[in-house]
Every structure is written in C-alpha cells, then in structure tokens.
Amino acid sequence: MAGGIPTLAYFTDFYLQKVRGISFLPTRIATIAAVVILLSSRPRNTTWYLQHLLLFVLSYAFHETVTAALYPFADGFFLDKISLLILLVTLSLFISKLSPRDRLVRSVAFFAGHFVVLSISEPLGEYMRNINENNWQWAQHLTWITVVILLFLFVFFLRRFSPPDSRSVSGHTQFVLLLCVVCSMIVLSQVLFQLLAGTPRPDLIALNYKQYNQAISLFLFIIELLTYYLYYSVITVSLQNQELLSVRQKEAMEEEKYQANRVNYEDLRMLRHELKNHDFYVRSLVDAGKYDELTAYLDSRHTATLDRLQSFDCGNYMVDVVINHAVNEARQLGIEVRPQIIVPHTLPYEDSDICSLLSNLLDNAMEAARQSGAAHPSVEISILPRNDYLFIRVTNDLDLSVPVQERLTLRTTKQQQYHLHGFGTKVIKRIAEKYHGSVKFDIVDDRFVVDVMLDLPHATEESVS
16 A cells, blocks of 8 residues: 555555556446446436436545545455445435335345456456467456446346336335345355455365356356346236236226216116106196295205206217216316217227226326316317227316426326226226227327227218217
C-alpha cells in the first residue's frame, strides 16, 4: 500500500500505479453500470437514459469514495465485496423505485453471482497465456472481457425473469428464502476459498486451486440461475392461475348481472304496458270525484319507479338491457350517459358476451368519469355496423392531472375486491379476440376513448335507432 494519506493511497495504487493491471478499470465500470441497470425500472424515454447516466456517475463516485475509505482496513477480494455490498444496499434503499421484494431478490442474486463470475473468468487469461505466451499477449484482456460479458448477461437474466407483482400469491416467501440460502452458500464457499488460498499450504485444498475453484463456482452459478428461474416460474404460474380464476369469477358475476338486468328489463316492459291501466284508474277517480283516494294513490307511487319509464330502446334486446341498466346506475352517480346506437335486431354473438363486453366498457368508463372531477361527467357510447364489422366506441371524462402515460396503463382506482378489478380490460380483449376483432385505447380531445371492433358476418341493414 502506498504511503501518505490513507484515503488517497487507494487512488494512487489503483489508478496511478495500476497495481491490478489493465483489467481493473473496465471491470469496475462494468460492475457499477450493471448494478445501476439491475436496480432500475424499464427504460421509458430519453430523460430516463440521461437520469440513469447521471446516476451511474454518482454511483461510481460513491463506490470509489467508500472503497478508498475502506482501503486501509481491507484489501483485494474483501475490499471489493464490501464496497459492492454497500453500493447495492444504498441504491436499493434510497434510489431504486422497484418493489421491496424485487430490490431484495435482485441484489442478493447479483451479489452472490458477482463472486462466481469473477472466479469463472479469472483463470481464462492464464490458460490462454500458458498455451503460447509469446503469441497470445492479447490473452491478458480475455479475463476482463469475459467478466464484462458475463455480468451484463447475468443482469439481463435477472431483469428478464423478474417475477411480476406477487403480493397476492401465497408461498412466494419460501422461494425468496430458498434463493437467499443458495446465494449464501455461494458467498460462504467463495469466502472459504479465499481464506484457504492464503494459507501457507494451498496444496492441501486441491492440486490445482484455481481449476478446482472455477469448477465449483461454475456449478454454484448454474444452481443459482436454476433456483432464480424456478422462483420466477412458480410465481408466474401461480399468478396466471389466479388471474384465470379471477376472470372466471368476474364472468360469473357478469352472468348474474345479466340475469338480473333481464328480469329488471322485463319488469320495465310490463310497467310500461300497464301504464294505460294506471291512466284509466286515475281518470275513473277524477270522474267519480274521489279526490282523497286519488291523492292517496298518487302518493303511493314512487318517483324512482316512474323514472324507470325513461328507458332506451334500440330494438336489440340484450343491448337495451345493458344500456338501460347503465343509464339508471349512472343517473344515481350524477353521470350522464349519451347513447348513439344503431344495431340489427339480432347479433351473431352470445348474449352473455354482449352483456359482459358492454358492461365492462361502461363500468370502466363510469368509474373514470366519476373520478375525473369534471363538473358534469359524461359517458358516450356509440354502436354502429359498418361493412362486415360492428364498431363500438366508448368515451368518458378523465382526470387531466394524471400524466398521459399513466392514464393509458389502465390501472383501476377501485378499492374493494382488489383481486377482481383490473381484469375488466382482459375480459374486453378476450371477447374481441373471440369474435376476430380488436381493442384500442387512446386519449382524444381530453377524453379517454375505447374502440372495439367485432366481426359482423352477414350484417343486415335492419336496425332501429
């Protein structure tokens, strides 16, 4: 170690005198860059890249400052690992925006993997140099090139197979603990190798220490990758099963809603049919001068019942059922629903699919309109046949204070029954795909727009507006 101020000795030895050779700087840069990429979210725009470039510079300065401060107390292998651990903990706690679980799993996996990546790569240059030292001078670069490649491939693997949100998946904690156990075995094995390598008789460990260490490191690295992938696979499959169950539950709820709407619609039609009997009875009381009875009869009528007479009729039974239900529900929420619908009397779709599709579209639109803060929130729905397709467009007011990209993530704002929400759009997409159609989400003129197109074979011109 060079003399002088202890914290400056590190920079003198490693940057000026280059005691670790030419591989020190590229491997150090690659390691810190890998850590920054590991703990960052997915790239979004140019600003994201500029921010993370600045984060890399700050992380590099922080890491080297910490390493310089520790240099008088540790050296070589342990100095690098302690500094890396401090960097990982600092970025995980104060910088990273990932979920706590992702920060823990990625950091633990990377820290353990960093041990074996170096152990696997270090002997390669020596192997090549031993083949022909005069003609293989470039072999001194092989080690750090291999380290850099392995590090970034490892980070890509950890990011690519990072499980989705598993808060609602039971049992995932056991897999986190399993991964931590495997990673701890890797760290302990490498620390043990380093301690034994410093003994006066390293030959007691193996005939060729580096070859033995390289084989063990490669084996442990494969075990770590398999454990991490197992962790990813189990959680992913569990979430897929849970999502399928939730979609089925939602579809069952839509079926119940469909049956209830059907009964309500039949009651409404009966009420309209019996209106003439009501008028006849009122007229008879007036003619007989029985005004007290007339007053009592009128008082017994509820405004809510009369409001049900304000029904929508486009000529298609199932569409009428859903639209009338939505209009009545929206009226109670202070939302205006404006339908513009021209459809054939019969549609080549299952009634349950039409009910589920329109109900989810209107439910999502009314929720967004209610949360928008608009003085007079409104939802517009238009359904029109065109050529061989049925076009459905639903628009609604939205909260203009929310950034555009966040609005298009389609995240629900509902607080109850969390496990069932967020699947409405999946149901919409599934029904559209079933009928060879498509779904598009957009924002036009400060309104959220959903366009659904369904295949409409043998469309007829017979329709009622």
